[in-house]
Amino acid sequence: MRIKRALATALTVGALTLLTAPVADARGAVPEAEAVVAPAAVPAPDGFLYAWEHPHAGGAHCKWSGPNGNWAGCRDKVSDIWNNGYPGRGEDAKLFRGVSWTGSWVCLHQGHSIPDLGANGLRFFGPGEGQGEPVNDRIGSHLWVDAC
Template sequence: MTRTKITMGLAAVGLTAVTLSVVPGVAQASDLDRDLSSRPIAADAPVGPAANGKFYAYEDVNRGGYYCAWTGGDANWNSCPGLTMGIVNRASSLQNSGYPGPYEDVNVYWGSQHTGAWYCVGNGRYLADLRNYRFGPNGGGHGDNQTLNNNIASHNWSDSC
């Protein structure tokens, strides 16, 4: 009789396990009450123009204000292609829309002529607010650890970040 009880008990456990494995998951009330549409999106997510071979620097955050666009490097942001004014030490957002492949990344520099501290903007990256980013400690004291916001004077395409 003991053997029958053990067999029946194991059968019940097995049936319960099978039943639980095929029953769909039940959502918790907290999952149903959340509004997922209001979740923040990463500020540096690669959203923006599709790859077109250009690097963009915008005067204001979130691609606001006037902007400069380049297909090559620029050692001095005092002037921009197609504009009468430059954007030296005035950029507040950046977009790298370079083509994937060799020299797809862009190094931005604290000083003109590609000098001082630098920061690499990877291919496809969009930096919406440069107040959130800093140059690395790599400029020998010139711009080290300074915010990128309103502190970029030149850029050059790079093969890697």
Template sequence: MKVLRNALLGVMTVAAVLTASTAAYAEPAPAPTSEAARPAVEAVKPQRPEGKPKIQSGLPVRALNADGNFYVWSDDMNKALLYTDDAYTGWPSGWNNTVDVVWNNGYPGPYDDVNIYDYAPWSGSAYACIGNGDYWDLRRTDINYVFSWVNDGADEWQREPLGRRVHDNGSGHIWVDWCGNNNR
């Protein structure tokens, strides 16, 4: 039995060495020749405010690693909600227009930014977008977090919140691929 085991280990070792040496001399992957896969206009994520973000209001302090959640804190409710998914139809009863802090601790990659909507359901209303890894203390008066965008075809009442501060005005959110106009 030991002879058979040693023979199998020897064959596996030789196979691993041959595979590694073949991979070391393999041709590099060809560079893409078509620009068709790239969007016509690349979105630029808003820059994080200067200085270290400070976790306040009892938000759960986690390691710097992403945990896949979007956190919503309300002083009025004295607690935080966390979401791994969208809140298309709005935050729970009592949370609309009471949010003081938001934190996007989602995983980097596709759909890693979050639109915060003035009115839920989200379709068409004004929204602000928080980038991946960003933390917004909406109570701060030195930084103006506002609803910056609205989808094309929005009605007048849906455009009304443009420029309004997000603090105590958000009502729902969805995960999006990038921050910008018509990003969903």
């Protein structure tokens, strides 16, 4: 009976640990398993929106601290995106299909990332040209907004 009770307690503690452990996207060199064990290793917000050409931070990348109406070198090429902006005013990134903040849009909330836009299946949902299209390889500009 003692062994069963000890085993049940250990399983309960293990399950609660897994269910309540914070999940983080540790965009640095910290392995994913370490991020769950040591969430303090997640980089602090630095005010930038990051974008990579390929999933999981692969290929060429761009980053912006302010709004950008023409992604130029990254326009229509992004498959991984991360909003590491500061919390508070202007914390969410509104991603537009076209340049100069035109067309349909989606929002990426502060602290969120989508490491594989192609697999994620996210689509532009705001009104305008491109509504319903996949976001992967189709972003042209962005604005920082207070809330989406």
